[in-house]
Amino acid sequence: MGAYLLRRLLNYLVLTFVGASVAYLLAAIALNPRSNYEGKHPTPPPAVITQMLNEKNLNPDTDVFVRYGHWLDGLAHGNFGTEVQGGSVGQDLARRVGVSTRLLLFATIIGAVGGVLLGAWNAVRQYRASDQISTLVSFLLISTPVFTLAILLKAVAIWINNATGTSFFQFDNEYDVTVTAFWPQLLSRAQHLVLPTISLALGEIAFLSRYQRSTMLDVLGSDFLRTARAKGLTRRQAIYKHGLRTAIIPVMTLLVYTTVLLFTGATFTETIFDWNGMGQWAVTSIQGNDTNAVAAVALFVAALVLIAGFLSEIAYAALDPRVRA
């Protein structure tokens, strides 16, 4: 099995490289960093602009493969290049990954655990009132795009804030920068986390619970569960110790993929709640015609897909003994 995983890893690495390269080449061809300088007042002379662009490997007039070569050369030395504004792409990348992780940590845990439990519970109580209501609400949540949900939540929060006269819900960036003491800052961070976490977790709970419910329904009618009951286990023990573990296997692949790829789905949430994370960077780098930044984001996303695929295979092997050769 080790050799198999190694081969898959090599395959993923090649694919990641190809994916990131295509993204760089497309960005290098389609984006025009020169427009950033031409919009300034007073406009620098063209020769100066060209020199500044050349320094950062952003000149659209250089042959695209020459720029690609420079970018690869930088990557080999761990240097992701320079941004249009002059900062280091690598530093920005590290900082923004941290921001995104802080945003997504609670949302993914709540979403995953909540989704699985809700789905299993609904399957056990199939067609009762709780199942019908959960199904309708899940459908509604799945059908609401993330950005619509986030904007609606923000509107409700503002309304509540105004109605109660307090400012309980905060939604501009991660925390209040004027607060420096440890506990008040922690509280401020928590307040700023509430809304983004809810908007991300709700969608994930709704989505996962549908899948978990259908796999759980399959398991509930199976023979081994009936045997467990015949052996003398209570209904609850049989379902949650034997049934859930089997029902979760197909959902696990989906779960790992969506968890890791939530980084990219948080694009809307980060933009609406003004968190300076990777998702927001994906949008601002394209709007700012910043080729090196776009390439870095693309590389990050491709690497995430690799990690997600790898993790889901390991998880599958861990949960399903039949796969282990």
Next chain:
Amino acid sequence: MSALDATKEIDEAALASAPLGGGRGRLIVRRFVRNRLALFGLIVIVLLLMAAYLGPYLTHWQLTDIDFDNFQTGPSGSHWFGTTQTGQDMFLLTMRGAQKSLVIGLIGGPLTTAIAALVGSVAGYVGGWVDRILVWFIDVMLVMPSFLLLAILSPTFKGKTWLLFVVLLAAFAWMISARVIRSLTLTLKNREFVLAARYMGVSTPKIIIRHILPNMASLLIIDATIGVAVTVLGESGLSYFGFGIQPPDVSLGTLIGDGQQAVNTYPWLFMFPAGILIGIILAVNFVGDGLRDALDPNASGAKAKAKRKSAAGEGDELPGETVVEIAQ
């Protein structure tokens, strides 16, 4: 009563419950119609289509009309959905946006399934190095950051038709379905009717189109329906940022993006486009779920439903099917 009479009674009862002049298609339609949510979804989609295309004829406002008396006013008798900051009629804009989103979805969904069916079936049936190349191609496309690439490419279709945008959307959404179709093709490849056709000398394309694809019709239909919802979601997400439909063209995504800042102060700028977008996706999801239950009643979740319905006495399934269900 003698045994003969008893059997005759059972036969008559079974025959009476079989649908008259039915075929499989009629049965599927009947199952679909029985599912009230799915029927509701279908009606909503038809109503929205009618509203989107016929609605603009009901008001006298045009897209280029600017009502100088009514900047950013709420819903009223003359402006059913209110007006925007520049005096345009919100109802007209929303209906135009709904047109765009509906058409993009209804074209993009089946297009995605068509690409997936083509790649998946060819890879599965032909096998060999063609299969390996195609599978590797699927993996490469899966790794591509589709959102980023679509966003980068968006200025290039600024002047051209939005049809190009739909094709690009479909080009990044077909991969997972192609994998499923490929594995289904692999199982179908060795069935007797396919082997018979091959030994008779039927060419490969004909075999794929005439034998393999029709046997996975239910999967393809369900996939196309889900594809509609995914395409609408993808398009509205990109348009929200300004990466999809370009101004002055309008779609529900651009309207939501324009109206988001004013949710608490001028709610009609956001609520109507958002409500219609949610309505479209919800209706498509209901229809997709209903289709899945109607086309494949042996799928998970539907088993218990069928047993409950037949226990309640609504047995219009063919007698053979009931036997099969009990045997499961």
